[in-house]
Amino acid sequence: MAAGYAWFLVLGSVFLCNLMKTFLSTLSSLLSKMIQKDAEQESEMRTEIQGMKMEQSSISMMDEFAKYARLERKINKTTDKLKTHVKSRTAQQAKVKWVVNIVFYIAQAALMVSLIWKYYSDPVTVVPSRWIAPVERLVAFPTGVPGGVGITCWLVVCNKVVTLGFNVFNQRSQL
Amino acid sequence: MDTGGDTSEEATGSSTMSAAQRRAEMRRRKLLLNSEDRLNRIVGFAKNGSDNNGTKAQPNRCRAQRVDIIMSRRASRRPAEPRFHLDLDRTEPWSPSSSSQRPSPFLPESSALSSLSHTATPERRGSPLPDCSEPPPAVEDDVGALRQRLKGERAPSDNISGSPRRGLQNYLSRFDDAMKLRGQLASEKPTQDGGVETEEFDPFRVFRLVGSILLAVFVRMFVCKYLSIFAPFLTLELAYMGLSKYFPKVEKKTKTTVLTAALLLSGIPAEVINRSMDTYRRMGDVFSDLCLYFFTFVLCHELLLLCGSETP
Secondary structure (H helix, E strand, C coil), X not given: CCCCCHHHXXXXXXXXXXXXXXXXXXXXXXHHHHHCCCHHHHHHHHHHHHHHHHHHHXXXXXXXXXXXXXXXXXXXXXXXXXHHHHHHHHHHHHHHHHHHHHHHHHHHHHHHHHHHHXXXXXXXXXXXXXXHCCCHXXXXXXXXXXXXXXXXXXXXXXXXXXHHHHHHHHHHHHC | CHHHHHHHHHHXXXXXXXXXXXXXXXXXXXXXXXHHHHXXXXXXXXXXXHHHHHHCCCHHHHHHHHHHHHHHHHHHCXXXXXXXXXXXXXXXXXXXXXXXXXXXXXXXHHHHHHHHXXXXXXXXXXXXXXXXXXXXXXXXXXXXXXXXXXXXXXCHHHHHHHHHHHHXXXXXXXXXXXXXXXXXXXXXXXXHHHCCCCCCCCHHHHHHHHHHHHHHHHHXXXXXXXXXXXXXXXXXXXXXXXHHHHXXXXXXXXXXXXXXXXXHHCCCCHHHHHHHHHHHHHHHHHHHHHHHHHHHHHHHHHHHHHXXXXXX
């Protein structure tokens, strides 16, 4: 009939999936940093622009207009280059995030389907059927075992409880 | 000599001015007297065709006179008034002669009015002019009289000409709503993307959840042998309904989502949407309580089985 710890296995799987979901954004940013090779170039450009701006502030526009203008052009050129670089980096990050999300959701769906396949006919736990009257058939779906708790009902319950728990935890951590 | 010459020029100038003014005044009075007939013509009540034949030779003169009257009226009365051709967004009253206020653009009367003013505007080049059998119509006065008339009654032809205009107004109002909702959605999206979307736990919500957990433990310990576990849960939910008024009410901010925006644009009133969302939220709360209750019950049951202290 029911495996002794099936309910715990399902609960653990749901917990793991929700945990992974909270760390998805962190994971995607880490991956994008690993993939991105020219991250230092951006910081160099920023430093260069900052240096040029400081130099420009020390030059008087009235006295050395040509130098000032030359520096202004250099700053503009470097700023445009930086903007292009940032744009491409952002696009790459978005792409990585999208891929990570897709992979995660596929993995989650596969896990859920496999759990349902495994416990299709076995309830995760059994209680006396009179305890869960009058909805014993609904709770036992799809096993059909009187008093049993079916995989679908248990998945829904675990998902809701774990989500609630994570929300409470996030709220407390924000406070 | 020069001063004498200047004086005579001034006298002729003043007499010319007064003559022009007098002519304008006469024209105005004549138009006011015939406003009813003109109104009928604008609205579309056909006059007999014999009137048209005599004056067909002077269309240009009619047009010039009409333009002249309109320009003189505008200069004298409302110099800053916007043009007629698209009066969907007018914000100031039209009629100077009557004290009628401009009706809301979303009322059916105003759409009929605007459609009629649109069709009756002769100053647009190429627009079909009403017949020149009568003196050139003062469109602005006609519109003012028309407003008063259409406030009370509506001619049958108005419905036909007014419905496309009304449809256009409806479309524009919906478009404005859509743009506003789009702005709201765009402003709410960064807050959702920024972090994990968490539900807010007000004191009553926390009380409910804790109550569900405690009841589940109590039911597993003492009650489940005698009756179904869902009976105490239903009793608890009924008790929560009564206790909710003793807790401070937290105003939940209604988020503009794609679903609510679509429902609003489809014509469903915002109040209905808010009530439905509120009902849905309450059902969600009950479902959360049920899930937590059942989970705690099963957990307690398994722990007791593990401990081996009790057989079901």
